[in-house]
Amino acid sequence: MEHEKNTNKLKSNKWFIISGVVIxxxxxxxxxxxxxxxxxxxxxxxxxxxxxxxxxxxxLSIGMVTFLLVGVSTSICLDSLKTRKTxxxxxxxxxxxxxxxxxxxxxxxxxxxxxITTWFELLTFMNSTPFxxxxxxxxxxxxxxxxxxxxLRIINTIAxxxxxxxxxxxxxxxxxxxxxxxxxxxxxxxxxQLKVLGVLFFIMFGVAIxxxxxxxxxxxxxxxxxxGFTDTVVILWMYRMLxxxxxxxxxxxxxxxxxxxxxxxxxxxxxxVITVMIGGVSALLVQEFVVGNNEFERxxxxxxxxxxxxxxxxNILDVRVINFPHAANLSRADIENNMETIxxxxxxxxxxxxxxxxxxxxxxxxxxxxxxxxxxxxxAEPYLVIVDDxxxxxxxxxxxxxxxxxxxxxxxxxxxxxxxxxxxxNSVKVVIDAYDGTTTFYVIDETDPxxxxxxxxxxxxxxxxxxxxKYLQEHLRYPNMLFDIQAHIFASYHITDTRAFYTREALMQxxxxxxxxxxxxxxxxxxxxxxxxxxxxxxxNLISFTPPERANMVGxxxxxxxxxxYGELVWLQLPAGRTVASPEQIWTMMxxxxxxxxxxxxxxxxxxxxxxxxxxRIEWINQPIAIPIGDSLLYVxxxxxxxxxxxxxxxxxxxxxxxxxxxxxxxxxxxxxxxxEALDELFDEPFPVYTETDPQYSQ
Numbered sequence: 001m002e003h004e005k006n007t008n009k010l011k012s013n014k015w016f017i018i019s020g021v022v023i024x025x026x027x028x029x030x031x032x033x034x035x036x037x038x039x040x041x042x043x044x045x046x047x048x049x050x051x052x053x054x055x056x057x058x059x060l061s062i063g064m065v066t067f068l069l070v071g072v073s074t075s076i077c078l079d080s081l082k083t084r085k086t087x088x089x090x091x092x093x094x095x096x097x098x099x100x101x102x103x104x105x106x107x108x109x110x111x112x113x114x115x116i117t118t119w120f121e122l123l124t125f126m127n128s129t130p131f132x133x134x135x136x137x138x139x140x141x142x143x144x145x146x147x148x149x150x151x152l153r154i155i156n157t158i159a160x161x162x163x164x165x166x167x168x169x170x171x172x173x174x175x176x177x178x179x180x181x182x183x184x185x186x187x188x189x190x191x192x193q194l195k196v197l198g199v200l201f202f203i204m205f206g207v208a209i210x211x212x213x214x215x216x217x218x219x220x221x222x223x224x225x226x227x228g229f230t231d232t233v234v235i236l237w238m239y240r241m242l243x244x245x246x247x248x249x250x251x252x253x254x255x256x257x258x259x260x261x262x263x264x265x266x267x268x269x270x271x272x273v274i275t276v277m278i279g280g281v282s283a284l285l286v287q288e289f290v291v292g293n294n295e296f297e298r299x300x301x302x303x304x305x306x307x308x309x310x311x312x313x314x315n316i317l318d319v320r321v322i323n324f325p326h327a328a329n330l331s332r333a334d335i336e337n338n339m340e341t342i343x344x345x346x347x348x349x350x351x352x353x354x355x356x357x358x359x360x361x362x363x364x365x366x367x368x369x370x371x372x373x374x375x376x377x378x379x380a381e382p383y384l385v386i387v388d389d390x391x392x393x394x395x396x397x398x399x400x401x402x403x404x405x406x407x408x409x410x411x412x413x414x415x416x417x418x419x420x421x422x423x424x425x426n427s428v429k430v431v432i433d434a435y436d437g438t439t440t441f442y443v444i445d446e447t448d449p450x451x452x453x454x455x456x457x458x459x460x461x462x463x464x465x466x467x468x469x470k471y472l473q474e475h476l477r478y479p480n481m482l483f484d485i486q487a488h489i490f491a492s493y494h495i496t497d498t499r500a501f502y503t504r505e506a507l508m509q510x511x512x513x514x515x516x517x518x519x520x521x522x523x524x525x526x527x528x529x530x531x532x533x534x535x536x537x538x539x540x541n542l543i544s545f546t547p548p549e550r551a552n553m554v555g556x557x558x559x560x561x562x563x564x565x566y567g568e569l570v571w572l573q574l575p576a577g578r579t580v581a582s583p584e585q586i587w588t589m590m591x592x593x594x595x596x597x598x599x600x601x602x603x604x605x606x607x608x609x610x611x612x613x614x615x616x617r618i619e620w621i622n623q624p625i626a627i628p629i630g631d632s633l634l635y636v637x638x639x640x641x642x643x644x645x646x647x648x649x650x651x652x653x654x655x656x657x658x659x660x661x662x663x664x665x666x667x668x669x670x671x672x673x674x675x676x677e678a679l680d681e682l683f684d685e686p687f688p689v690y691t692e693t694d695p696q697y698s699q
Contacts, residue, residue, distance in 0.1 A: 071107030206246025226406035
C-alpha cells in the first residue's frame with residue numbers, strides 16, 4: 001500500500017515537473033521568437049538582414065553546442081547516481097524524469113546565458129586584427145587583450161558556474177535518491193561524481209588565477225598606471241604560484257576525499273590564502289621601502305610604457321606643435337582681414353540663442369544606430385545637415401576598449417563605461433536619412449584594428465569612406481566628445497620625458513571658472529579661423545589650457561575638421577615668458593569688474609525699446625572663447641539680459657576683449673548688442689557689416 005502511494009505521488013510529481021518545463025520552454029520560445037521577428041524586420045528593411053543572421057546563427061550555434069554539452073554532462077552525472085544505491089529500501093524506482101527535467105532546464109539556462117554573452121566575443125576572437133604593437137610585459141600583441149582575453153574569462157567563469165551547479169545538483173539529487181541527509185550516505189552514492197567535479201573546480205579556479213595576472217596591466221598601484229615594479233617582482237609571481245597551487249589543490253582534494261580527511265582537502269587552499277596575505281604584505285613593504293627610496297629609477301621603464309601606450313590609445317601621439325607668439329597688438333586691420341572668422345563668431349553666438357535641440361530626437365537617432373550595431377558607442381549629439389535639399393543626421397560612432405595595456409582609463413559622461421575606457425577611436429560616421437530612415441555606417445579610420453575586426457564580422461554593414469558623397473564629407477565634424485577626452489588626457493600626457501612626467505612640473509588643466517562655488521570647466525566648441533602657418537580659414541575645435549591652480553593661459557589645443565586634415569591635432573604653444581590671460585580671467589572681468597557700469601548702460605539701452613524696464617541681471621551663456629586672429633587673440637562671450645525679472649532671449653549683449661601691452665598684457669573690454677557693435681566700441685570706430693550674400697561671409 002505504501003509503495004502504491006509513493007508510486008502515485010511520483011507520477012503526480014512527474015507530470016507537474018514536465019508541465020512546468022514545457023510551459024517555461026513555450027513561453028521562452030514565444031518571447032524569443034517575437035524579439036527575433038521584430039529585429040529581423042528592422043534589419044531587413046534597412047538592407048542588413050545578413051547582419052541579423054550573422055548574430056542569430058552565431059547565438060544559435062553557441063546555444064546548441066552549450067545545451068548539448070551541459071545537458072549530456074548533467075544527465076550522465078545525475079543518471080549515474082542510480083547505480084550506487086545504499087539499500088533497496090532507500091532507492092526510488094524510475095527517477096529518470098527527474099534527471100531529464102533538471103538536466104534540460106539547467107542546460108537551457110546555461111545555453112541561453114552563454115549565447116547572449118559570448119556571441120560577439122567569439123566572433124571578435126575568430127576575426128581579430130593584430131595591432132602590430134607588443135605588450136612589453138607578456139610579449140603578446142595587443143590584440144590578445146582587446147579581442148581574446150574577455151572570451152577566455154567568460155568561458156572559464158561559465159564553466160566554474162556549471163561545475164558548482166552540478167555539485168549542488170549532485171548533492172541534492174543524492175539526498176532525494178537515498179532519502180537521507182547524512183553525509184556518509186551522500187558520499188557513498190556520489191563519490192565518483194564529486195571527485196571529478198572537485199578536480200574540475202580547482203583546475204578552472206587555477207585557470208581563473210592565471211588569467212588574473214593580465215589584470216596587472218590595469219594596475220593602479222603607485223604612480224604608474226599598469227604593472228609597475230612591485231607588480232612585476234611580487235604580485236605577478238604570486239599569481240603564478242597560486243595557479244600552480246590550484247592544480248596541487250586538485251590532487252589534494254582527491255587524496256583527502258579518498259581518505260575522508262577534510263584537513264587534507266583544505267591544506268593547500270589554506271596555503272593559498274596565506275600566500276595571498278603574504279603577497280599583499282610583501283607588496284606593501286616593497287612599494288614603501290624598495291620603490292619608495294628610489295621611485296623614479298625603479299619605475300622609469302614602466303613610466304615609459306604608461307606614456308607611450310596612453311598616448312597611442314587616445315590618438316595623441318602625433319600632435320603638431322606650433323609656437324604661437326601672441327603679439328598683444330590686435331588691430332582693426334587684423335579684424336578686417338579675418339572677416340570669415342568674425343562672421344562665423346557672429347553666427348555662432350546667434351546659434352546659441354536660437355538652437356533648439358530635441359533630446360528626444362537625439363535619443364531616437366542614437367537608438368536606431370545602436371539597434372543595428374550595439375557594440376559601437378555613440379555620440380550623444382547627432383547633428384543635422386542638408387545636402388541637395390535632403391536632410392541627414394550624422395552620428396559619430398566610437399570603437400572603445402577597457403583592456404588596452406598600460407593605458408590610463410577615462411570615464412566618459414553619457415557613455416556606459418563604469419570601469420572607464422582606455423582606448424577610443426572615432427572610426428565610424430553613421431548617416432541616417434531623415435525622410436526614410438536609411439542608415440549607413442561609413443568607416444572613416446581604416447587604421448583602427450577594432451573597426452577592421454568589426455568589418456570582418458559584418459562586411460555588409462560597414463562601407464568605405466570613399467563611398468560617402470563628397471557633399472556629406474564636407475559636413476563632417478570632429479566630435480567634441482572625443483576632443484574633450486583627448487584634451488583631458490593631453491593635459492598630462494603631452495609630457496613625453498619620463499623625468500618631467502614623474503616630477504609633474506609641466507602639468508596643465510583645461511581652463512575653468514567658478515560659478516556659485518562650483519567649478520565649470522571649458523567645453524570644446526567648433527569655430528572657423530586660420531591656423532598659424534596656414535593660408536586659408538578652416539573648421540576647427542578649440543579648447544584652452546592653464547597651469548594647475550593658476551589662471552594664465554599656456555596654450556590652445558585644436559582639432560582640424562576639413563576633410564584633407566580631418567582629425568589632426570595641433571597645439572598652439574604660447575610664449576613661456578609672457579603672461580596671457582585665460583578665458584577664466586577675462587570672464588571674471590566681464591562678469592564682475594565692469595558689472596555696475598554695464599548694468600547702467602543696459603538700462604539706458606533697453607529702456608527705449610521695451611518701455612520702463614528694469615535691467616537687474618546678466619546671465620552669461622558660457623565662458624569666453626579665445627579665438628586666434630593673426631598672431632593675437634580675440635576673446636568673445638555673450639549673455640542674456642534679465643529685464644523686469646524675466647530673461648528674454650531677444651535682449652542680449654556681446655562682450656569682446658583683447659590684450660594690450662608687452663610682458664604682462666592687460667585686457668581691454670568692450671560691449672554691444674551685437675558683435676559688430678562690440679568691435680566698434682573696442683576699436684572706437686565702426687566696422688562694415690557683412691551678410692550671407694557677401695563673398696567674405698563664411699558659409
